[in-house]
Structure formats: C-alpha cells, structure tokens
Amino acid sequence: MSEKIYVPISPPTLLESDPRANLSDVERALYEEVLKHFSDSEYQIPGIEEKGRLTEAEKFWLSYECLLRYLRAVKWKSAAAAITRLESTLKWRREYGIEDIVSASHVEPEAVTGKQVLFGYDTRGRPALYLFPSRQNTDEPTRQIQMTVWMLERTIDLMGPGIETLALLINYGDKAGNPSLGVARTVLNILQDHYPERLGAALILNVPFLLNAFYKLINPFIDPVSREKMKFNPEPVKDGLFTGDMLMSEWWGGDQNFEYIHEKYWPALVGSCEARRASWLEKWRALGGKVGLKEWEYKDIDTPQVVDTKAADAKAVVDSEKISDVLTTESRVPTLAAA
Template sequence: MFLPIPPPAQPAVPTAHPELTETQVKMQQDVLQHFENPEYIPTDSEKPLMDVEKMWLSYECILRYLRASKWKVDAAIHRLEETLKWRRSYGIYDALTADLVEPEAVTGKQILLGYDTNGRPGLYLLPSRQNTTESTRQVQFTVWMLERTIDLMPPGVESLDLLINYADKAKNPSFSTARAVLSILQDHYPERLGLALILNVPFLLNAFFKLITPFVDPVTRNKMKFNPQVIQDKIFSEEQVMKEWWGGACNFAYEHDKYWPALISLCEERTKTWTATWHKMGGKVGLKESDYKTGKPDGGEATEAVPTTHSEPLES
C-alpha cells in the first residue's frame, strides 16, 4: 500500500503541556459537565450531540479551548458551542467531502507528508501550484486538509506544522481569502498550529503579511518562522522532509491518482479504528484522545491503535 505520509522510523516525543493545577482541573471538569449533560443540545439546534461530536469533545479538546480562552470557563464553553455550531453548518460531517474538494487537489498545492521531531504532521502549502480562481471551495479544501492532518496525528500530538513555499512565482491569496482562513483557524482550530515555516517570501508578500498581522493573534504570530533551516534547527529529521527547497532526503513527486486515494484510505482507516476503540471505552464526551489512539486507558505504552502498513513515498 502506498502511504502518502510514512511514519517516523523512531516515535517522536510530543511536547508536553505543564501539569494542571487543582484550579485548572476543576475548570476542565466544569466544562465537561456542561457538555456531558444528557439534555445538552447545541446552540440553535434541535438535534442532540452525534457520536462524532461527542468524540470530538475530548479531554484534550476541552483543554485546548480552555487554554485558548485564558482559562475562563464561560468563554471556553461559548467557543466550544460556536465551533459545534460551525462544524455542523460548514458541513464537516456530511457536505465537506473528498469529491467536493478534489478539483483543488489535482496539482498538489497542499500535501501531507512527514512528521517533525515532536511528532507533528507536516502540511505543505505550495501557492505556485494554484489551479483555480478565488472561490469558497479553496477555503473548503484548506479546511478538509486540516481535518485530514488531524486524522494523522499520533497519540499525544495535538498540533501540526505548516510548510509554506512562495517560490516559483507563487500566487498570493486575496486579503479576503486569507482573512477567512485565519478566522476559521483562530476560532475553530485553537492550539492546533505548532509552527508555520515559510520560505522565499518576496517583497510584496512581506507587505501582505504586515497587512494581515493585526488579524493574527500574538501566540500564532510567535509560531511563524521565515526561511528556517529545518534540518539544522532540528525541526525535522532528513527522512521526514522534502529534499527540494527544504533540504531533506525525501524525493517526493506528487502523483494525484496515487496520492489522493491513498490519503483518503489511510485517514478513513485510522478514524474507523479510533472510533471503534472510543466506543469500546464508553463512547462519551471527555474521553482522552491518547487513550483511544493507543487502545489503552491513560495512554500508557501500548502500540498505537492504527494500521501499521509501511511503505516509501513516491520518488521523483
């Protein structure tokens, strides 16, 4: 089986969060109690939580929203409710399909490949391969790829790396499109960005970044690194990053007919396995992602509960 995102030879060690204080534990429990109430129904809806939404409302998810809300319980609950509402209206569980966004994928302008030294999956953005005009579907494709990146996060990993290359006459997204994506990321994917690694920023794009900087929260801004040396800086190991531009050892050539179905299959297989484990562990709000991904309560050292078929990426 062709794997579009081969696993690391050695398991990476995720960056650990500080141990929770007693007050923070109480805050997490308060948020959990709000959503695990059997009578809870999302805002502006008559439909109770679906299983996929209960699984999304994990222990780690609640903490991500609490951290993003500066440990304010009411604010975290509000943000979670807004995201539940948005995920339904945006079609995350039904309308946002691989078939819908595939026309955006054929040139390989967004590619999932490799893991950094902290186990974060890498999502490459290659604006020079833009193949469509500005449209709602471009934003939908970015959201779809974000969801697939999350599907491929190993146990203990909650964030991703963006590897953006503006070489080869890359087309800069419009201000409105950039703001739309930033808004979705900040409002509905808090604590998900590990690093944004950006190469070959031309003068005009530098001005563009300055223009959108006020709309980027300070925490996200500090995660942006321009023209990094990802191997020398020990962000990625050589075998986990592309050779071209990034200096890795991976000679990857995008072939849509092979990559696309393999990516879909891998993500579906993982989510199916993890969902089955989540059900066996009680299938309720607040279960730990690390538990259902390892198949062992409290994480432990169990083998990751996903298929273990390995193969090499396509060679150029």
C-alpha cells in the same frame, strides 16, 4: 538522489509528553465544569433549531484534550468562556458541514495539482502540511477554503497520541501569487476561532517583496501567539526541526525525493485517514463513547517512544528507524491505508 516517493509517510510511533496535561486544582475544577456542561443528557447546541442534540461525531470530537485546548485558548479565564467558544465551534462545524459537505470527493478538484500536501513529521512528531501557492488551479474561493479545512481535519487524523499541533510549511517559490485578502482573513478567522492550539510551527520560504507587504497587511489579524511561531527562510534539518528522512528534498533540503502524482497520493491519504479514524472511533465506543474520553486511550500505539519536549526544542534528533516506515512504491500503498 533517492528513489522517488509518491505517497505520504507513515505516522511515527512516538509520543510527546505534555506538561500542560498536569492540571492544577483550579484548572481541574474548570475542566470538570466544562465536561459536566457537555455531558448533560439533555444538552443541545445553542442556535441549532432542529436536531440540536450532540451527534456521535460531535461527542467524539469533544475529547478530554479538546476541552483542555479551548480552556487554554481562553487562558483559563472561566469555564463559561471556554463553553462559549466550544459551542461556537460546534455550531460552525455543523453548519459548515465538516462531517458531510466538506468531503474528499467535494474538495478533490482543488487537490489535483498538489497545492496542499501532507507529508512527514517534524522532530516532535507533528504532521507536516505543505502549501504550494504557485500550484493554485481554481478561482473559486469557497471551495478553496473548504479544501484548507478538509486538509486541516486530515492533519488531525494523522496526529498520534499526545500530538495536538501541526507544522505548516509554505513555499512561495515558482512565482506564487498573493491570495486575496478576503480569503486570507477568512482562513485566519477559521484557524483562530475553530482550531485553537493547533499551530505548532509555520515555516515560510521565498517570501518576495509584495508578499512581505501582504503579510504586514494581514499581521493585525494574526494571533500574537501564532505570529511568534512563524519562521521565515529556515533550514529545517540544520535547525533541528526535521530529520532528513521526514522532509522533502526539493526546496526544503530533506532526503525524500517526493513527487506529487494525484492518482497515487490522493487514495493513499484518504484511505489512511479513513482507516485511522474508523479504528479510533471503534476504540472510543468500546471505552463508553462519551464526551471527555482521552485521545491517549483510543489512539493506542504499541511500544511508543516519549519525546522530551525541552530537548526537542533545543536540538531534537529522533531515531529514523523508530519513526519512519517510508512507503516508496505503489505496492505499499495498502499498508498506509490500513495504518
């Protein structure tokens, strides 16, 4: 058994080449139309009565890749369709309080049992978000949902250049209960409406009979594309989805003997994400601080390794010496926070 680890793993220094970024003439024209709409100096978010102008955080969010994600989400139907969805999300983010209300301190009571953990990356460089329903510690659905949203935002903070999706790992072992249908539908709606093109894979273990029935119940509300990404009772290392050094040993078959201790894990995660976001924001400002800047440009990594997407799909094996800098002791937590 390897030495215990209590904190997240450093992000890998690799990039995933994305052929979707090579736009056709039609796609480029649609993108330019969307960009022009949100770049207007007089632009205001519809439905916001006061202070409807874009904030710096909202301009930062409206990156080149973000605009493309929403165009892909509407299947390149029209610029107007993408604009409508983007404006809906901008309004939701403002009203939901993504930048202020849904803070680390606000959701921390939900986090103390480690029911949601960010740890490691799959073979395509996607951050892994683990869910442990058996560790549910509250009965307040509003903050439970806010916790999920906060963790999604931190997952995005841990995405390197060229990485836009996450790997979701859910373990229903240890007598996990069913989430309420209302909570499940709310989370699904938020994911589908405001985080399009973000789910890369969903790996699900130990689904009992009642949960199978539950999934059948919510299945109509799950986007067909997302449904195809779900894998039940996989073997992540054997299937080539993860390397052992990036995966928890318990339940999932990886090499990392991870144990959730809130006082060790939480400050490391929060500090790392805050530092990364601050660094990106500083570089984004230096590049002009405007809508449509490329994440590739401000998420700079020295000597990145580009991963062949097709090869990764078949049987990806990433050199662990290049992608992992595992923090195995408390004394290395500041290294993560400064990453």
